[in-house]
Structure formats: structure tokens, C-alpha cells
Amino acid sequence: MSLLVVGSMAFDSVKTPYGEREDAIGGSATYFSVSASYFTQVRLVAIVGSDFPQGELDFLADRNVDLAGLERSEGETFRWKGEYGYDLNTAHTLDTQLNVFQDFRPQVPAAFSESEFVFLANIDPELQASVVEQVKSPRLVACDTMNFWIEGKRDELIETFGMVDMVVINEGEVRELSGESNVLKGSRKILEMGPKTLVVKQGEYGALLFQKDSVFSAPGLPLEEIYDPTGAGDTFAGGFMGYISSKGDMSPAALRRAVIFGSVMASFNVESFSYDRLRTLTQSEIEGRYHQFSDLAHFDRL
Amino acid sequence: MSLLVVGSMAFDSVKTPYGEREDAIGGSATYFSVSASYFTQVRLVAIVGSDFPQGELDFLADRNVDLAGLERSEGETFRWKGEYGYDLNTAHTLDTQLNVFQDFRPQVPAAFSESEFVFLANIDPELQASVVEQVKSPRLVACDTMNFWIEGKRDELIETFGMVDMVVINEGEVRELSGESNVLKGSRKILEMGPKTLVVKQGEYGALLFQKDSVFSAPGLPLEEIYDPTGAGDTFAGGFMGYISSKGDMSPAALRRAVIFGSVMASFNVESFSYDRLRTLTQSEIEGRYHQFSDLAHFDRL
Numbered sequence: 001m002s003l004l005v006v007g008s009m010a011f012d013s014v015k016t017p018y019g020e021r022e023d024a025i026g027g028s029a030t031y032f033s034v035s036a037s038y039f040t041q042v043r044l045v046a047i048v049g050s051d052f053p054q055g056e057l058d059f060l061a062d063r064n065v066d067l068a069g070l071e072r073s074e075g076e077t078f079r080w081k082g083e084y085g086y087d088l089n090t091a092h093t094l095d096t097q098l099n100v101f102q103d104f105r106p107q108v109p110a111a112f113s114e115s116e117f118v119f120l121a122n123i124d125p126e127l128q129a130s131v132v133e134q135v136k137s138p139r140l141v142a143c144d145t146m147n148f149w150i151e152g153k154r155d156e157l158i159e160t161f162g163m164v165d166m167v168v169i170n171e172g173e174v175r176e177l178s179g180e181s182n183v184l185k186g187s188r189k190i191l192e193m194g195p196k197t198l199v200v201k202q203g204e205y206g207a208l209l210f211q212k213d214s215v216f217s218a219p220g221l222p223l224e225e226i227y228d229p230t231g232a233g234d235t236f237a238g239g240f241m242g243y244i245s246s247k248g249d250m251s252p253a254a255l256r257r258a259v260i261f262g263s264v265m266a267s268f269n270v271e272s273f274s275y276d277r278l279r280t281l282t283q284s285e286i287e288g289r290y291h292q293f294s295d296l297a298h299f300d301r302l
Numbered sequence: 303m304s305l306l307v308v309g310s311m312a313f314d315s316v317k318t319p320y321g322e323r324e325d326a327i328g329g330s331a332t333y334f335s336v337s338a339s340y341f342t343q344v345r346l347v348a349i350v351g352s353d354f355p356q357g358e359l360d361f362l363a364d365r366n367v368d369l370a371g372l373e374r375s376e377g378e379t380f381r382w383k384g385e386y387g388y389d390l391n392t393a394h395t396l397d398t399q400l401n402v403f404q405d406f407r408p409q410v411p412a413a414f415s416e417s418e419f420v421f422l423a424n425i426d427p428e429l430q431a432s433v434v435e436q437v438k439s440p441r442l443v444a445c446d447t448m449n450f451w452i453e454g455k456r457d458e459l460i461e462t463f464g465m466v467d468m469v470v471i472n473e474g475e476v477r478e479l480s481g482e483s484n485v486l487k488g489s490r491k492i493l494e495m496g497p498k499t500l501v502v503k504q505g506e507y508g509a510l511l512f513q514k515d516s517v518f519s520a521p522g523l524p525l526e527e528i529y530d531p532t533g534a535g536d537t538f539a540g541g542f543m544g545y546i547s548s549k550g551d552m553s554p555a556a557l558r559r560a561v562i563f564g565s566v567m568a569s570f571n572v573e574s575f576s577y578d579r580l581r582t583l584t585q586s587e588i589e590g591r592y593h594q595f596s597d598l599a600h601f602d603r604l
Contacts, residue, residue, distance in 0.1 A: 017483070086483040181319070181388040184524040205507040208524065217521035217598050222486040222510065256601040287604055294603045296519050299558040301596045302589055 003245040006045040007121025010078040024274035028121035031231035035238025035265045037063040039246040045069035047104045049077035073100040089203040108134035117245040125157040142166035162194035170201040232266045239265030305547040308347040309423025312380040326576035330423035333533035337540025337567045339365040341548040347371035349406045351379040375402040391505040410436040419547040427459040444468035464496035472503040534568045541567030
């Protein structure tokens, strides 16, 4: 099956209580692609500047990420600088330089226009909508966002949510967008905007999967070493969408397994800066951690 | 099997974003007893003043709570006044009047001294230790505490933890007592203090059960109506210990089921002020909600 992602590629400078890293490779589409590449081929639509290392693009291509939709522009790549305190759930942005990303107008190559699965990573909701219009009859379109767009382009965002099948956002974003402090009530409001499925990321506490008449709660795996949560959400989305695309199965049971695979990938990712840990993963490590999640969450039915 | 609880009985004045209640019946031992009474007979050791309503004691007695260890003192019952914001995980104490509770020196009646299961609710750790010394060869002693004792009687608390089999505290208390921001590392430190089992309550996110080589994560049930979280932790402990006592089974699988029963009881309790919702529960409602937890958390093994 074919999986398309549209999002950012960036250099991240990150400081956490456990260390810091200057100009590490980051960006929502990058994390997503590397994570999803463990499950399926990925088609990437994004923009980088001339300073983006060729070696990194080669790494992506080697991982079966199709770069035909990657725009290489004169100028510098998007840069983000942020810091985390001991509460690793919240990033404090210190600096953002959009650079070439400012003029990004995603063009879906003709060869990608029949992609069956589409992930709209966190970019301007109007650009997300333009991507939906460029894809012919996809089976599933999922969409992320962030507080910046909820505050600045609320109407456009709600319009985009009306065009997608699934929304994948975090708990704070559910509260902010819905105006409901109660996550269950807030989630219902977001489902009323159009998507049939909502995934609510809860950081270290796991994730919730809402559909009209059902809720699934995936646990967070308690980890001893959490070095850097940057990209955890996109890595989650990559594992989640990668698994769904690889199976072509969107049944409730398959979506639950997909949430666990997303959680597995995110749990690896936070164990290192950038996506270093995702560079060398093996299928057996991924399956081993899925088993860990099974053991973690299992209890007998009555 | 016999289950003994020692703790407070109180009047609570509580304000939440959803309403307020003056002088509602509260106290750790009260919540615990009512909750556990759905599973087993409970033996209560506590103190009340002459203002505590006889009707409430009759209610407890009717629910199979043995009041032979209840001290009725001249003076007023313990009073607590608190408030919650939209973050219902954190209570802000506005006023505490210890009243007769100040001089509480728990006396375990001879008839209770061979209790097999013991829960030391949140009271002075020196008093908790005195209770352990009054009970002959219990099968399981579990213990709660709060930030007040972690700050004020740290050494005594650690000594008490060295005398018990199990500790049931919340995530913030794990961090504060262990000095570790990482909950997994903090939990290991607490297990090194003596208890073989640690239950970490995570409020709306559920609970973790730690033993030497295993971790279990119980989900939090997303609820639309959370009126008052007061007593949720004690209600959880009541369902948890009540189930264990009723079965006499302390296997890892039984402890996991016990965590779910604890979560079931707590999920009902937060749906009303005081323990109003626990007054009229039925076994079939309890089992129905256990099934809901099963459906909530289930995903296929690989």
C-alpha cells in the first residue's frame, strides 16, 4: 500500500535535563517517514534548504522513503530551538526560523496522487487542505496540528478537519480546540467536526483512540531513560499510519494494534536525541517491544 | 477473609468547577470502607466526634463494616475544606481542623488483631507503624501516605514503608519521596525501601502496579462527568484491597484484576460528591464497568 506524508524537515537545537544537541535533524515529516519506513514505503512531500545534508537524504532513500516530492530550495532549512524541563511533556520554544519553509506550497507529484494513505503533519491547515485536493480518492487521510494554528487559523483548521477521516493530536490541543476541559467531551466535539476517528496523544501516559461508539486506551510504557521527547508525536503517527498502510486494514482491532505500533516507535524515539534510536532498529526489537506493551496492559476478563 | 483499615473519618467541604458541598461525609477510612464493603467485610479503626451522624454509622454497619474499632470522642470530627480547578488531579487545601483526630492513637481491638489484610490509610507514619505492631502475622499490609508526611516525617515514613508489603501512593508522592522525576526510577527506589509491591495512582490516567520484575498499567476510564475527585484514591484502595481480601489471592494476575476493581470503584466515586455514588451501587454495575475497562484496554497480541 502507498503512504504519503506532507510536513516539515528541520534542524532542531534541543536542550533537555539530560543533555543538549545543536542542529540535529528534525521536522515532522522526517520523524514520520523514518518511523513509518519500518512498516511500508513512504512518499515524502517537504522542502529543505541547500544546507540540508545529502547524507541524511541518502539515509532516507536507503530506508525506502521516496524523495520524488522533496523540494530543494536555495536558502536555509527550517530551524527550531527548544527546551524541556523535568516535565518532558511540554516543550518551550526558544526560537523558530522558518527560512525556506515559509514559502512551502506542497506539490504532490503525479506519481503520488493516487496514494491510498495520507498523513498531513503539522503545517498550515490551508496547505493541508491543498494537499487533500491534490490526492485522488485516498482510503484514509489523517491530520495533525498544533496550538499555533488552533489560535491563529481556527476556522481554516476546522474546515480541514472536515475534509479528513482521522485527526491525531495531543490532549492539550483537544482541550484548546474544543473549549472543553473534559477530554471525552472535547473529543466528541472534534468528531462532530467531521473525522470518524480521533487519536489523542497523552505523552508518557499513552494515547486514546476515539470512534463514534468506542474508546481504546493504549498505555504509556514506563521508561527509565527519556532523553528527548522531540518528534515523539510524529514518530507515533509514523508507526501508526505505517502499520495501517502495510496491512490495508482499518477495522477497529487493526487500529488498536496500529496505536500500539505507534507507541512502540515513539517509545524508542524518546530514548535518544533526534531520531538516532530509529536509525538502527530491527524488526525483532519492534516486535519485542510490542510484546512488552502486551504484557504491560494485560489483565483477565471477568 | 478479614480486612482491617485504619484512617480518618471527616467532614469535607469541597468546591469543584461542577459545584460545591458543605460538610459532606469524607475521610480516608470512610471512603475505603464503603468501597471495600462491596467485596468483603471491613473492620474499621478510626475516630469521630460527637457531631458525626449516627445515620452514617448505621449505613456503614448495614454495609457490613464492623465498627468495633471506632472511637467516639467528645468534641468535633476532623474537618477538611478544599477546592479543585479544572485540573481535577490537584486539590488545594483551604482549611484543616484536626479536632478529635489530633489525639487519635489507633487501638486495634483484640477481635481485629488477627486480621489477614490491613490497609493503613493516610495518617501519621508513626501511628501506621503502631498499627502494624498490633496485628499478628497479617498476610498483606498496604500503606498510603501524603506530601505532608513526606516533608515532615520522612525518616519515620521510610521506617513504616520498611514494615509493609505494599505501598499505594500517587505519582507526585513517588517523585517527592524518591527525589526522582522519572517515575520508573522513583518506583524502584521505593521498592528498595522494603515493600514488594508499589501501586502508583495517576488520577485520570489510571494506575501502575510495580513489582520487582514487572509493571502493569491500568487505564483511566474517560468519563464525561467528573464532579468531585475527593476520596478517589481511598476508594481505589478499597476496591483493590477488598478484591484481594475476598479472594485471598495475591498472585500477579489477581493483583492486576484488583487494580482494575480499584479503578472501577474510583471511577464511580468521582461521578458524585462525597461517596454518594457508592451508596447505591450494585454488583452488576461493578461487573459492567469492569467489562468496560476490559474493552477499553484490549488489543491483540502479535
